[in-house]
Amino acid sequence: MKKSVLAGLLILVLSMTAACGNSKPNQFSLPVEPFTFINQDEEEVSLSDLKGKVWVADFIFTYCETVCPTMTANMAELQKRLKAAGVEAELISFSVDPERDDPATLKSYLEKFDADFTNWSALTGYEFEEIKTFVLKSFKSPIAKDNASDQVIHGTSFYLVDQTGTAVAKYDGMDNTPYEKIIKDIKALQR
Template identity: 70%
Template sequence: MIMIAAACGSGKPNQLGYQVVPFEAVNQSGDPMSLSHLKGKVWIADFIFTYCATVCPTMTANMSELQTRLKSAGVEAELVSFSVDPERDDPAALKQYLLKFDADFSNWHALTGYEFNEIKTFALDSFKTVVAEDTSSDQVIHGTSFFLIDPSGTVVAKYDGMTDTPYDQIIRDVKALQR
């Protein structure tokens, strides 16, 4: 866990500084979604897929817990889960999957509608995280981090999305970005 010192002035998280490249997708309702829809908002992103047999159920449960805690704290942030298996994850599959985790779709967007090579390149260019086909199974290899993006579209922090997810730190960091 990287701690941010307040001595830098604002106390806002800024350890990464990756710029999110523009993207076009559709959400779990089939509605268009792009980077411009998130401009001016603080958001948290992760990478999942509905057929995942390993890390995705835990990550999605943790994202659901984060959504609950953000709401309880009265903190607004968008949650964005990018599918790394867009060929199988159509909007209906994503919606059904997230409903198993009591997702509130008012601020949680599960995205698809692009090609596998597009999400692979997007994940690497925007989040410096790997998405790769697992040639020995039907699974997709991907990172397990939650990424915090500021209102300008810059990735400013990442957190463990699997074990010991630092909910309180994420909420503090979201609040700091909203000041």
């Protein structure tokens, strides 16, 4: 009797553990505010365009002297790994310096990282205060202009957004970016 109870408990624990390995990411639940911005090809991209798709967002600007080149290189690496794994997801880079980052500047910047624009959009076409409010409300990430320079202070995370437009997880976009974890989480959302 004891052996069968223990065996049953062991099977239960193992099945729960296995299920957790395939569970959908739910680090938090942050609804992304509706938006309609302009991408590097001067085309509108809106939250409604992304409904039904899984996407990864980050915040960059092309005149960044510190973190953005590394983050953009890491996003480019994620794009390559997604393609190699046969996983479809959109990549969205929001400019936090919209006054200087027009579509042509964003396109030129991403081309330096061999970006494939079929699933990667860099967005602009708004005022600084608008993107500041949007990022704070949608991703709980602060943005501020650096009064001592022409730089913008912003977070360095990559955010995973599900098909309903809800941010559900974030990852380090700078150091030790967990590419395989991001891909696994995207696959879990797409099941």
